[in-house]
Amino acid sequence: AQVLVVRETAPGERRVAATPETVKKLVALGATVHVEADAGLSAGFTNAAYEAAGARLADAASPGAANLVLCVQSPTVAALAQLSPFAAIVGTLQPQADEARAAALSGDTRKVFPLERLPRTTRAQSMDVLSSQAGMAGYKATLIAAELAPRFFPMLTTAAGTIRPSKVLVIGAGVAGLQAVATAKRLGAQVEGFDVRPETREQIESLGGRFLDLGVSAAGEGGYARQLSEDERTEQQRRLAEHLKSVDVIVCTAAVPGRPAPKIVSADMARGMKPGSVIVDLAAETGGNCELTQPGQTIEEAGVVIAGPLNLASMGAVHASEMYARNVYNFVALFLKDGQIAYDWNDELLAKTVWPAAPAQKPSSTPLQEPTP
């Protein structure tokens, strides 16, 4: 297999889909790995480091030779047109986010693996890019909140008197939310979290946070949340509005797969917080958990600062890339063996991740129909 690691071109994207460590492992699987020049630079990996790991620096003019393309975000439509129609593409491709992209990605001979489609089973954990990147996002969101807040997070006893710790509320306790709880706790804040999945109580508490019980439980399928009913939502809102008056910082991380982010903090609730309060809305990418959130911007309303940072994982590009690259390697190892690409469509991790839809069940190990050069 000829593997190509692309240099990301999406604005603000600093991560890379393979590191020298994973290049070495791909080479050990028999692949020839080409890395676009400077692909890893913004994540701290030099061309020389990739070469030392066994990669060749790719000639940007010949991406058509690759039969396995690794990326973080989808290449542009123009870049996709340069790729071989036989190339498999692995990345967080979000094909449905853009019609032109969907058209450019699809093709009879192409195998497209948007990693966000990976089933979240135990076996898939080592490939779960949503989890690994959410961890960094939750961490960074909390640091942004600490930076924007006009107060200390920890309690301090000083000659100038005692400073009480900040009260941080984390909304949504999935992977990002739990990392936000842990990070705020490490900074010394008094941390609370809530989620509609009841099992998160124990998880929040094990990190030293307090579970905020709003009397709403909405566990859905596959360990995810379901959307709340109108009544449930009203009840959640009523209890939360009261509680927010005593909170200094909110980190919003609530999400429901495949849907816009649930609106949990209304404009009135945000404006009703104490002046000097801060809301960092990690859900900004899918519309935000706060009604006032403006994706990509930091605004101030009634003395409350509301930030909607985008692509937080990219802000921690070194470690986010290390984790992402290992996820990608573990996924690729499902179908790259002895230098050859062969898909076992009985493997649900491949069958459920491939886009548009899984081919009908075929005998094990269908080799890629491709002319050998």
Ligand code: NAD
């Ligand atoms: P996510 O990013 O989709 O959602 C974040 C959180 O928001 C979730 O915990 C969700 O319950 C919560 N939420 C949704 N609506 C809400 C509302 N109205 N109010 C408050 N909170 C709300 O979730 P995620 O972090 O990607 O993962 C969520 C679940 O998936 C967890 O149970 C996690 O353990 C599970 N998971 C399992 C695996 C695995 O076994 N391989 C891997 C990753 C995640």
